[in-house]
Amino acid sequence: MSATPLRRWRTVALTTATVLVALTAPTLTAAPALATTTAYDTTYYKNAVGKSGTSLKSALHTIISSQSKLSYAQLWDALKVTDQDPNNSNNVVLLYSGISRSKSLNGGNVGDWNREHVWAISHGNLTTSTGPGTDLHHIRPEDVQVNSTRSNKDFDEGGSTFTNSGGSRTDSDSFEPRDAVKGDVARMILYMAVRYEGGDGFADLEPDEKVNNGSTPYIGKLSVLKRWNDEDPPDAFEERRNQVIYDSYQHNRNPFVDHPEWVDAIW
Numbered sequence: 001m002s003a004t005p006l007r008r009w010r011t012v013a014l015t016t017a018t019v020l021v022a023l024t025a026p027t028l029t030a031a032p033a034l035a036t037t038t039a040y041d042t043t044y045y046k047n048a049v050g051k052s053g054t055s056l057k058s059a060l061h062t063i064i065s066s067q068s069k070l071s072y073a074q075l076w077d078a079l080k081v082t083d084q085d086p087n088n089s090n091n092v093v094l095l096y097s098g099i100s101r102s103k104s105l106n107g108g109n110v111g112d113w114n115r116e117h118v119w120a121i122s123h124g125n126l127t128t129s130t131g132p133g134t135d136l137h138h139i140r141p142e143d144v145q146v147n148s149t150r151s152n153k154d155f156d157e158g159g160s161t162f163t164n165s166g167g168s169r170t171d172s173d174s175f176e177p178r179d180a181v182k183g184d185v186a187r188m189i190l191y192m193a194v195r196y197e198g199g200d201g202f203a204d205l206e207p208d209e210k211v212n213n214g215s216t217p218y219i220g221k222l223s224v225l226k227r228w229n230d231e232d233p234p235d236a237f238e239e240r241r242n243q244v245i246y247d248s249y250q251h252n253r254n255p256f257v258d259h260p261e262w263v264d265a266i267w
């Protein structure tokens with residue numbers, strides 16, 4: 001019984017410490033992703049919790065490789081559920097543009113949205129056959145022309161905005177998503193790196209520190225992706241998306257949406 005006031009005091013102390021950190025943190029540098037706990041730690045993630053480095057990556061690879069797979073055609077209907085606008089159930093939210101657009105405008109014409117591979121399919125010669133090129137965790141709705149603008153560029157900061165960019169930027173060799181999805185992009189790329197390790201007939205995908213990776217199975221820049229993961233922690237939209245993929249489609253999770261601190265634990 002006497003433990004109750006003590007526990008209350010510790011909670012107050014932690015809250016104060018958190019506020020102080022927030023007030024004193026430099027404005028341009030986000031604090032590292034905080035350790036989190038989820039409802040899945042004692043079940044889905046039980047063989048990963050407590051590990052770090054390559055042993056964490058290996059444990060997560062085993063866990064998330066148990067999944068159902070979608071065909072490229074099935075992605076259309078799945079995206080209408082996973083990326084539904086929380087404020088308008090007739091629409092999806094386009095990843096880089098932030099535009100809310102009618103679900104029925106999926107297609108290939110100007111003004112339509114299509115299936116953006118955040119892990120660009122030329123990196124590692126992915127295809128649209130069932131596999132990494134149809135993995136719903138990294139495929140998002142995007143304006144047809146914005147998808148072309150991103151092309152297969154690596155991720156880095158810098159460049160200019162463009163039509164329907166929503167604040168995203170690009171230059172000759174890289175693409176910078178708008179601030180609200182920088183972390184989402186980082187966590188999608190790093191999911192792909194853990195999920196695809198080369199043992200299943202597909203390339204071993206990995207982040208590196210370069211741009212212009214071309215058709216090699218790499219996407220950069222890792223240091224920038226790590227920073228974006230810290231700056232833009234998972235929000236309700238991203239967490240719901242992960243849950244819908246787990247419950248209704250692939251039955252696997254993006255560990256970095258559940259545990260953003262695992263990015264630094266591995267890389």
Ligand SMILES: [Ca+2]
Pocket residue numbers: 179180181182183184232233234235238
């Ligand atoms: Ca975000």
Ligand SMILES: [Ca+2]
Pocket residue numbers: 192193194195196197198204205206
């Ligand atoms: Ca890999």
